[in-house]
Structure formats: structure tokens, C-alpha cells
Amino acid sequence: MTDATSTLDNLMHEERAFGPSADFAANAVADASRYERAKADRLGYWADRAREVLTWDTDFTETLDWSDAPVAKWFVGGKVNAAYNALDRHVEAGNGDRVAIYFEGALGDTTTYTYAELTAAVKKAANAFESLGVAKGDRVAVYLPMIPEAVITMLACARIGAVHSVVFGGFSADALRSRIDDAEAKLVVTADGTWRRGKPSSLKPAVDAALAAPGHTVENVVVVKRNSEPTEWNDGLDKWWNDVVLTASEDHAPVAHDSEHPLFILYTSGTTGKPKGILHTTGGYIVQSAATLKDTFDLHPETDVYWCTADVGWVTGHSYVAYAPLVNGATQVMFEGTPDTPHQGIWWEIVEKYKVSLLYTAPTAIRTCMKWGREIPDGYDLSSLRVLGTVGEPINPEAWMWYRDVIGANAGKNGEKKEHPAPIVDTWWQTETGSHMIAPLPGVTHTKPGSAQVAVPGISIDIVDEMGESVGDGEGGYLVIRDPWPSMLRGIWGDPERFKETYWSRFDGMYFAGDGAKYDEDGDLWLLGRVDDVMNVSGHRLSTTEIESSLVAHDKVAEAAVVGAKDATTGEAVVAFVILRGSAEEGEDIVTELRNHVGKQIGPIAKPRHVLVVPELPKTRSGKIMRRLLKDAAEGREVGDASTLADPSVMTKIAEDMRK
Ligand code: ATP
Ligand code: MG
Numbered sequence: 001m002t003d004a005t006s007t008l009d010n011l012m013h014e015e016r017a018f019g020p021s022a023d024f025a026a027n028a029v030a031d032a033s034r035y036e037r038a039k040a041d042r043l044g045y046w047a048d049r050a051r052e053v054l055t056w057d058t059d060f061t062e063t064l065d066w067s068d069a070p071v072a073k074w075f076v077g078g079k080v081n082a083a084y085n086a087l088d089r090h091v092e093a094g095n096g097d098r099v100a101i102y103f104e105g106a107l108g109d110t111t112t113y114t115y116a117e118l119t120a121a122v123k124k125a126a127n128a129f130e131s132l133g134v135a136k137g138d139r140v141a142v143y144l145p146m147i148p149e150a151v152i153t154m155l156a157c158a159r160i161g162a163v164h165s166v167v168f169g170g171f172s173a174d175a176l177r178s179r180i181d182d183a184e185a186k187l188v189v190t191a192d193g194t195w196r197r198g199k200p201s202s203l204k205p206a207v208d209a210a211l212a213a214p215g216h217t218v219e220n221v222v223v224v225k226r227n228s229e230p231t232e233w234n235d236g237l238d239k240w241w242n243d244v245v246l247t248a249s250e251d252h253a254p255v256a257h258d259s260e261h262p263l264f265i266l267y268t269s270g271t272t273g274k275p276k277g278i279l280h281t282t283g284g285y286i287v288q289s290a291a292t293l294k295d296t297f298d299l300h301p302e303t304d305v306y307w308c309t310a311d312v313g314w315v316t317g318h319s320y321v322a323y324a325p326l327v328n329g330a331t332q333v334m335f336e337g338t339p340d341t342p343h344q345g346i347w348w349e350i351v352e353k354y355k356v357s358l359l360y361t362a363p364t365a366i367r368t369c370m371k372w373g374r375e376i377p378d379g380y381d382l383s384s385l386r387v388l389g390t391v392g393e394p395i396n397p398e399a400w401m402w403y404r405d406v407i408g409a410n411a412g413k414n415g416e417k418k419e420h421p422a423p424i425v426d427t428w429w430q431t432e433t434g435s436h437m438i439a440p441l442p443g444v445t446h447t448k449p450g451s452a453q454v455a456v457p458g459i460s461i462d463i464v465d466e467m468g469e470s471v472g473d474g475e476g477g478y479l480v481i482r483d484p485w486p487s488m489l490r491g492i493w494g495d496p497e498r499f500k501e502t503y504w505s506r507f508d509g510m511y512f513a514g515d516g517a518k519y520d521e522d523g524d525l526w527l528l529g530r531v532d533d534v535m536n537v538s539g540h541r542l543s544t545t546e547i548e549s550s551l552v553a554h555d556k557v558a559e560a561a562v563v564g565a566k567d568a569t570t571g572e573a574v575v576a577f578v579i580l581r582g583s584a585e586e587g588e589d590i591v592t593e594l595r596n597h598v599g600k601q602i603g604p605i606a607k608p609r610h611v612l613v614v615p616e617l618p619k620t621r622s623g624k625i626m627r628r629l630l631k632d633a634a635e636g637r638e639v640g641d642a643s644t645l646a647d648p649s650v651m652t653k654i655a656e657d658m659r660k
Contacts, residue, residue: 007465008476008528010518011546011602012450014397018404019446021420024386028443030295030457035444038457045458046074046287046486053290053327055089056080057256060283064484070504070511071491072484074284079256082263082286083126083159086326087119088254099331102305102354103148106195106337113148115329121148123252125156128245132220134187136161136257139265141185141218142312143167143176143207145194146336149224149241150312153189154264154322158282161257162187165265165277168313169194170621170646173209175275180210182277183265183493184217189241191224192231197341204231211237259283265493266315268431276502277493278315278431284486285319285434286327292436292456293324296425297358297387298443304386307333307350308360314622315431316391319487320360324435339365344372348380359407360389364559364623366399371558373582374406382410383418387442391427393624394527396549397450400424404449426452428527430513432503434487437461438525450549451524459485461525463517468507476518476528476543481511516543533627535564535572540605542574544627547608550601551576554594556584561617561625562608565634573609575634577617577654586613610634614654621646633658 020028038045043063050060060078090098096116103111113121134140140162144150150166157164165183167176180188188211193202204223211218211234221234224241263282267275293299299306306325310316325332333354339347347369351359369377388408395403408422424447428438438461440453447453455461460482463471471477488511492499506512516528528534528543535542544562551560559579564572578594580586591611599607618626621644632639633655642648 007471007478008516008518008534008541008543010474010476010520011542011606012397012549014448014450014520016401017446017448018423020423020443024298024420024423025443028441029298029300030441030443032444034295034441034457042458042460042483049291049458050075050078050283050287050486053287053294054080054085054283060259066484069484070500072284072488073260074486075259075287078259078283080259080283080286081159081254081256082282082323082327083122083155084254085286086155086323087115087122090115090329091119095329098329100326101148101151102331102333104333104335104337104350105147106341107198108342111148118152118326120250121152122155122159123250124248125152125245126159126252127248128222129156129162129187130160131248132187132222132239132244134160134162137163137262138187139163139165139183139185140187140189141165141167141176141180141183143169143188143190143203144224144312145169145191145203145226146311146334147191147194147224147226148334149189149191151322151334154312154318155326158263159252159254161255161261163262163264165267166313166318167267168311168621169203170313172643173206176206177210177213177216179267179275179277180216180218186217186219188218188221189224190221191226193227193229194336195227197338200227200229202227202229202231208232208234257282260490264318266318266431276498278489279491279493280434280487281490284488286323288435288485288487289319289324290327292439293320294328295441296427296436296439296456297360297389299328299330299358301329301331304330304357305333305354305384306330306358306360307335307354307356309335309347309365310360310362311622315434316360319435339368345376345379348377348382351382351385352380355384357384357386358389359385359387360391362392362623363390363395363399364393364619366390366395366403367552367559370399370402371579371581374402377406377410378415379413380410381412382407383412385410385422387425388422389425389427391429392622394529394545394549395426395450396552398549398553400426400449423447428452432489432513433481433485434489437481437485448524451520451526453524455525463519463525464507464510468510471519473519473523474521476516478507478531479513479515479517479527480507481513533563535562535574537564537572537574537605538570542606547574547576547598547602547606550598550606551578551594553601554597556580556590557594559617561627561630563627563631563634565609565631567609574606575610575612575630576608577612577614577630579615579617580613612654612657614657616647616650618642618645618651618654620644630654
């Protein structure tokens with residue numbers, strides 16, 4: 001098992017593998033030549049992609065300038081407007097009537113925007129923001145629900161060169177204020193509110209509370225009327241969207257911005273600590289996000305209907321909702337609601353209604369659907385689905401297989417199965433990386449349940465040991481990126497030292513992402529969770545992911561989280577928290593059964609000392625499990641800062657049960 005060089009034990013072995021069907025491969029956007037070209041000439045490859053996916057106002061003269069490392073400059077000398085690329089150029093090309101956004105509101109109301117309509121809407125917003133004194137380089141805070149105005153606002157900012165900072169609508173007034181202050185935002189764009197589980201849920205009061213104390217930089221607050229709940233009105237600041245945007249002129253000429261002009265700041269979700277304002281710039285970010293959407297999802301913009309379920313408050317909602325689909329001229333679905341309202345089949349109803357062909361979601365959503373049972377999706381016709389994506393956490397092999405069998409193989413509500421289920425693309429990347437870094441090409445790569453497979457063409461991923469040396473096949477270690485990439489972060493807003501310290505100080509000359517990973521015996525890559533969560537049991541370094549995957553592989557378990565808790569004999573002991581599937585029963589038997597199951601599947605070393613059955617796990621608002629809080633509970637400590645949890649009461653309950 002462990003030897004001197006391995007930094008993480010390789011516990012699980014996967015035999016199942018699925019290749020692309022001949023038909024899929026023959027029609028795929030990306031073939032194996034992508035890898036060959038990128039391998040032969042990495043910078044040349046990115047220069048080609050940059051000219052393929054974007055219309056540059058002024059062509060670039062140098063692909064990469066790394067002289068100021070670790071701050072990169074990509075496509076130097078190039079000038080480009082992101083909004084023009086996402087909008088006007090499709091209209092100019094005669095595709096103005098193509099649907100850009102099918103919007104499904106939380107109450108079942110719908111709106112459709114064609115490319116011509118969306119372009120006009122963004123031009124109005126750009127004019128309105130300029131008339132409110134927003135100029136190139138100014139920061140705009142965006143605090144909106146999942147409605148088209150969020151995308152319109154982001155693109156209007158990009159058009160005029162203002163830097164947007166989207167703050168997730170679920171965050172508190174305090175979180176909003178600290179982000180407004182950090183970025184010194186001049187304008188806030190918000191809404192009166194939205195709906196959650198069919199009930200009105202307000203946003204504007206949080207903005208009012210955030211701006212109540214003096215000393216802020218905000219000059220105007222533009223308010224979209226969405227749920228029509230009454231709201232306080234601050235005459236000095238507040239303006240209705242309808243009054244300033246809808247009345248503005250539809251003529252607005254885009255100006256080309258420097259390739260390195262700041263595009264946005266996005267504060268990371270805070271799974272591990274104090275949020276960091278991640279800065280992205282224009283050219284490289286758009287090139288890599290557009291190129292990866294095209295390749296990873298095999299996007300055919302004329303025929304596909306794409307749906308990414310991520311909120312615009314997260315990076316996935318930036319790269320793969322607001323920018324890449326539109327830059328590629330695709331048609332996408334946008335959904336304001338939650339997967340359980342008005343019923344647990346709503347997602348599948350939407351897939352059936354719009355004939356969604358490319359679906360992008362997170363493992364947490366897949367596991368929730370597993371818990372609810374396959375009867376729900378089985379009741380819909382999901383035969384339009386061609387590619388299924390996942391992002392955000394490692395996907396357990398069992399959840400991957402469920403996604404494939406239940407969603408990807410569905411050939412209609414009569415229960416027939418597709419001969420070739422939709423391929424699954426597991427995409428590893430971060431707020432900091434801006435776009436996909438590890439992902440299969442669905443027309444080329446053989447995929448394995450649970451593996452993110454291989455680096456994206458043109459991306460230099462590696463796994464290294466403590467000393468920074470590459471580990472071999474079958475071994476685990478630290479996931480690093482060896483060469484700069486187009487959509488890499490350009491820094492942490494206002495804190496260049498923290499940027500170097502956080503990402504570039506662990507290994508010389510390499511970006512260290514904070515995640516553990518392994519190569520399997522075939523050289524395929526597996527993500528093993530955050531290195532901070534690694535457990536040391538009797539000298540073995542065990543990742544959380546593999547033990548969790550083993551638990552989820554048990555047919556009574558829907559979700560699992562494991563942590564290491566101090567133990568007098570073994571250093572640390574594995575403690576597991578599990579959510580059972582709808583039909584399973586709690587009790588002593590299940591605990592013993594699960595302990596033995598892990599012992600048998602992985603080995604006695606990984607056998608949990610404790611298994612606690614829980615109704616819910618502590619998750620961030622983007623659906624990620626916060627293991628550090630579970631560790632506090634497992635070690636009998638006061639539970640740490642739980643303010644970024646979607647539902648803080650979950651942790652109170654677990655801590656109580658733990659003390660019993
Ligand atoms: P913070 O950095 O503030 O703690 P965060 O890391 O959760 O928050 P994100 O940038 O949204 O914020 O998430 C990136 C992380 O999510 C990765 O570092 C990795 O741990 C995890 N992740 C994303 N996609 C995958 C994937 N496909 N497989 C495994 N892990 C993934
Ligand atoms: Mg992170």
C-alpha cells in the first residue's frame with residue numbers, strides 16, 4: 001500500500017470503462033488531433049483556438065507573456081469585446097432569430113430571448129449604466145436571482161469595460177457589504193426578490209441593510225422588478241430597472257478592450273476559509289471557456305439545446321452560462337427555481353419540454369435525485385440528452401453510473417433504453433482556473449465512472465509528491481498545473497502577495513490547487529478531494545473521496561461524508577456521516593453493515609470507527625460538503641464558522657446527535 005514516494009493511498013480500482021459510439025465519434029466537434037496539435041506546440045494551439053472562437057478587433061502579436069510570472073498576459077496586443085462576441089456578431093451573421101435563452105421562471109412563467117432581442121437588451125443596459133456614471137474599469141456589484149437580467153447586466157458591464165462582481169443572491173447583507181467594499185463598487189444591480197419553494201424571497205432588503213452604514217462607494221442601485229413584493233425605497237440611490245434600462249436607447253457601439261482588461265471579480269465560495277476576490281481578464285478567459293464548452297460538451301450550436309443548472313453567483317454560472325454558450329452562439333435554458341419545486345420531477349420536465357441535449361450539473365444534485373428514486377426521471381422522455389456534464393466535487397462512481405443509466409440511457413418514458421447512453425463528462429476546474437482543466441473529449445476519450453480522466457488539450461496537469469516530483473501510475477499526491485493557461489486568474493483583487501502565497505509557494509514554479517489526486521494503473525486521473533481533508537490512519541494517508549465513494553456504492557446509501565477524528569491508537573480514525581436512500585431503514589444493523597462493506601471493499605484500514613446516519617449534510621450554497629465542520633463535531637469541539645452553509649441548522653443537529 002503506502003511506500004516512501006506515495007502521498008495518498010490508492011484504495012479503489014475501477015474496471016468499468018465506456019468508449020464513444022462510432023456515430024458519436026464521427027460527428028464530434030473535437031477529435032484526437034486536438035491533443036496532438038497541443039502537444040506539438042502548446043502556444044500555437046492556443047493561438048489557433050483564440051482566432052477560431054473569437055472575433056478580434058485587433059489581432060494579438062504575442063500569445064503569452066510570462067515575464068511577470070505568476071501574473072500572465074495572454075494574447076498580448078489583442079483587442080476584443082466579450083459582449084460583441086457573445087451577441088452582435090451572431091446577429092450580423094444572420095442568426096438574430098436563433099433563441100439565446102429559454103427562461104423558465106420559478107412560478108412556471110416563461111420568456112424567450114432571441115440573439116437579436118438579447119443584443120438589444122444588453123445595449124440598453126450598457127447605455128443605462130453609462131448614463132449612471134459607470135465607466136470603463138469601474139466595479140459593479142450584481143446581486144440578482146437566476147433571471148435573464150443577471151446575464152444582461154454581466155454582458156452590459158463587459159461591453160463598456162466595467163468589472164462585474166456577482167454576489168450570490170443567497171448571501172447575507174454582511175457578505176454583500178464586505179464584497180462591495182473590497183471591490184469599491186460604484187453601482188449595485190439587484191431585484192426586489194425571487195421565489196423559493198413557491199414563496200416570495202426578498203433580495204432588496206439585504207442591499208438596504210448592506211448600504212445602511214455610511215462609508216460605502218455605491219452611487220446607484222438599479223432594481224429589477226421581479227416578485228413585486230413591497231420594498232423600502234431610498235430616493236438618493238435606488239432606480240427601477242424599468243425606468244432606467246428599458247427606456248434607454250438600443251444603439252450602443254461596442255469598444256474593443258485590451259485582451260488583459262479586467263472582466264470580473266468573483267469571490268470563491270468559501271468552502272475552506274475567507275473568500276478571495278479572484279480576478280479574471282478578457283481575452284484568455286473567453287478563449288478557454290468558449291473552446292472548452294465546445295469540445296467538452298461537443299456543442300453544435302445550430303442544433304443543441306444546452307442547460308447548465310449552476311447559479312450565476314458561482315464561477316460555473318459565469319463561464320458556462322453568461323459567457324461560453326453565448327460566445328458559441330448556442331441556445332440555452334435558464335431556470336430560476338429549485339429542483340424540488342413545484343415537484344421533484346421539474347428538471348426532467350424542463351429537459352423534456354425544451355429537448356435539452358447537453359446538461360451540466362453537480363454531483364450533489366445527482367445524489368439528491370438518487371435519494372428521491374429513479375421512478376421520477378423514468379416518468380419523462382429524456383431521449384434528447386446527448387452529453388451529461390458534472391462539476392464541483394468528485395463524483396462517486398455509483399452516482400456516475402446512476403447518471404448514465406437513469407438519465408443518459410433514457411430513451412423515452414416507456415422505459416426503453418438507448419443502445420449508446422449519453423457520455424458523461426466530469427470536469428475538474430476552479431474559480432481560479434476559469435474554465436475546464438481536466439475533462440474527457442466525449443468523442444475521443446474512454447471514460448470510467450468516477451475518473452475525470454485527462455487534462456484538456458493544451459493544459460499541463462500533473463500529480464506530484466511532497467518534493468514536487470511526478471508520481472507514477474497507481475499513485476496519489478498533489479494536483480498541480482505546470483504551465484500557465486489562458487483563463488488562469490490574474491490575481492486576488494487588491495492583494496498580490498496573497499495570490500503568490502496561496503497558489504505559488506508550495507511547489508516551485510507550479511500552481512498548486514489544494515486538491516489531492518491519483519493516477520490509476522492506466523494513467524487516468526482521479527480527484528481525491530482537498531488535501532486539507534486527508535486522513536492519517538496508522539500511517540496511511542487516506543482520501544475522503546474513496547471512502548465516501550465506497551459508502552455511496554452500498555445500495556442503501558445516497559450520500560456520505562467522511563472525516564478523520566483524533567484517535568489514541570491510530571492517530572486518526574475514520575468517522576462517516578451518511579444519508580440513506582428513501583427506502584432504507586436506520587438502526588444498529590445498517591451501521592455494522594456499512595462498516596463491514598467498507599472494510600471488504602477497500603480494506604480494514606479504511607473501516608469507519610463511527611457511522612452516523614443523518615438526514616442532511618452540511619453543504620455550502622453551491623452544494624459542496626463542508627467537512628471541516630463535521631471534523632469539529634467528530635472531535636467534540638465547538639463547531640466553527642458555519643455562515644457560508646446553505647442551512648446552518650443542519651450542523652446544530654449533527655453536533656447534538658454526535659454528543660448522544
Ligand atoms: P474556496 O476556494 O473558497 O474554499 P471552493 O474551492 O469550493 O471554495 P470553487 O472554485 O467553486 O470554490 O471550487 C473548486 C473546487 O471544487 C476544486 O478545487 C475541487 O476541490 C472541487 N471540484 C470542482 N470540480 C471538481 C470535479 N470535477 N471533481 C472533483 N472535485 C472538483
Ligand atoms: Mg478553492
